Amino acid sequence: MNTYETDILIVGGGSGGFGAAIRAARHNPDAKILLIDTMSKLGGTSTVGGVNNWEPGIGGPGVHYELYERLSQQPNAIGVGKTVHFYKPEEPYGLSVIDPDCPYESSLRRSALPRDQWRRVHFEPDLMADLMLTMLTEAGVDVRLRSRFKDVRVEGRRIVSVVVQPLDGGEAYEVRSKLYVDCSGGCHLAGAAECQMAFGEEAYDLYEEPSAPDTPAPIVNGTTQVFRASRAETAGVDPLPEEAQSPDVQAWLAANNPGTAITEYPNGDLCLNVLPTMQGKEFHSMSYEEAQRVGQARVYAHWHRMQTQYGFDHYRFHSMFPLVGIRESHRLVGRFVLREQDVRAGILHQEHADEVIAFGDHALDTHGERRVKGPKLGELEQPYGVPYECLLPQEYDNMITASRGSSFSHIGASSCRLSRTMMGMGEAAGVASALALQQNKLYPDVSVAEIRDILEIPAFIEKIIREWELET
Structure with a gap:
């Protein structure tokens, strides 16, 4: 079996994988970066899965601004939409249409806002995927589509190598990397490496989440075609x-x-x-x-x-669309698990607030069967953040995650799964990877404060405080 050596291997080219790759490459241009994905285009659920919109919600200070700006220069590529028909039982659909008078910034808030003021971003999936590939190519990332990892080798607290299988008939090969970024939807690399994983609803006793049921059950968010x-x-x-x-x-x-x-x-x-x-x-x-x-x-x-x-x-x-829209599957049980009470507490009062590296303010939102207490988990009053340790497995020091499968409870994941939040998590993983290489460190040893400064997180929190009129 042939062997390929790289500095950073990113598994998964969805929103998180794109964010990780672009940030790692731009912050450390000398890094050798390989990204693999099973699909024929980048973007994952947000492109080939048909979820061709960014729901209203805080996006953080990330690369999503550049994606919007560059796509805006192409005809019929992207726009901001508003709801013109809300769901009602006799007409069970909601319809959002593009309004050319809506600025991009209007799409970057959901919490504490009347729903008639929500704005979302609509885009052509192929143009979005093509732009993602263009940007990664410009940055020097080696992107290999139609490729799946099939095996992983570990030694102690390190991932040593991954076997990659091209899906178009080529020979499998071994990838040896210094660092590994798992951006697959269900953190499949972490699961294959036997990290502790969760599936379904947790019982109240585990995390003492106010809305958690009394007993656990293998119930996860519904899927969409x-x-x-x-x-x-x-x-x-x-x-x-x-x-x-x-x-x-x-x-x-x-x-x-x-x-x-x-x-x-x-x-x-x-x-x-x-x-x-x-x-x-x-x-x-x-x-x-x-x-x-x-x-x-x-x-x-x-x-x-x-x-x-x-x-x-x-x-x-x-x-x-060729990819099923999977909202939830297996989730990492990492160094810190984002819970319902962290989401509800908000950016200033949640645990590990000083380690936040990405943002969300989407509702706690499940589809289909559920046993959580109360008829609906509901909207939030303010944004919250994803702490860095939600990206880190307990078992390995040279692997980081950035996907809906990162370390969230079932209830926490119901809010955190949105594309721009995933992209922000990916950017944090990418910066952490770049710094780890430059400083000869592993992920737990990288300075979270330095990651936050590079991502301009403290300044963005000040913006949240002003715009949401939060009391510090």
Whole structure:
């Protein structure tokens, strides 16, 4: 087996992986960086998974500004949208359309804001993915798509090497790296290295979260199969595929009548996110391929209902996104676990507030089956932060994480999973990697204060205090 040596190996090219790669490369241009991802494009759930919008929410002082600015220079690439139709039982969908008068900054807040003032960013997924690749190429990152890690070798408190398998028929090869950044959705590298992992709802006794159930259960956030529709000149209804006519699919549709979050693309097409397409527990009980097949059949049936009952007959089905939108799977149990009380306490009063490296203010938000106390976890009053130790496994010193699988409780993860928060976590992991190489250190020994200064975290917290009018 051939061997490839690098300084930093990043596993996963979604929002977190992109953030890690761009920051590491720009802060340490001499570093040799390899990024691998299983898909044919970068961006993960936010591009090939069809979640082609950044939900309203604080983004932090990160590279998302540059992505927006550079895409804004291309026609029909990106825009800021506002909700023109809110969900109601008799019309179970929300619709957000692009408003050219909305500035980007208006999309960077959700907490303590009336929902009619929420703004989100809509973008073309291929253009976003292409720009991510362009930026990483400009920075000198070696990006290898359609590549999956298949094995990991460890010695003591270090990851030694990873075996990478190209998915297009090439020979597997071994990657030996000084540092490893796990940005895969479910922290698969950490799991393969036998780090402590969590799955599902934790019991109250574990973290004493106010909304946690009394007993644990393998219940996770529901999944979504996202699809795209294009405007048609005349009214009509797409043919209903045979698989969508099955009794099981029709029974699911009748029992659930799911809602749909719809965003308008810059060219007028629609992005449709069915909430949820499948219970999380159900999804993870199947093979990925079978779950995707069932989810797509449900989506076809749901789209038929939208065309025939809810006024979408002037649109036609365009395409199904190739990656299932997975909100939650396995999660690392790291050096610190972000819990419900940390999220609710806010940026000034949460534990480890002086180690925050990324931000969120999305609602504590679960889809599908749940046993948390109360009808809904609900909106937040102010932003909170993700402490650096949420990125660090307990077992290894040369690995860091930055994904929805990082060290959060089930309830904490329900808020923290948004794209711009993941990107901010990735940027922190990237800066930590650059500093570790430059200073010949491992991740636990890198100065969190230095990471925060490079990311301009203290100045951003001052901005939060002003704009949210927080009492210090």
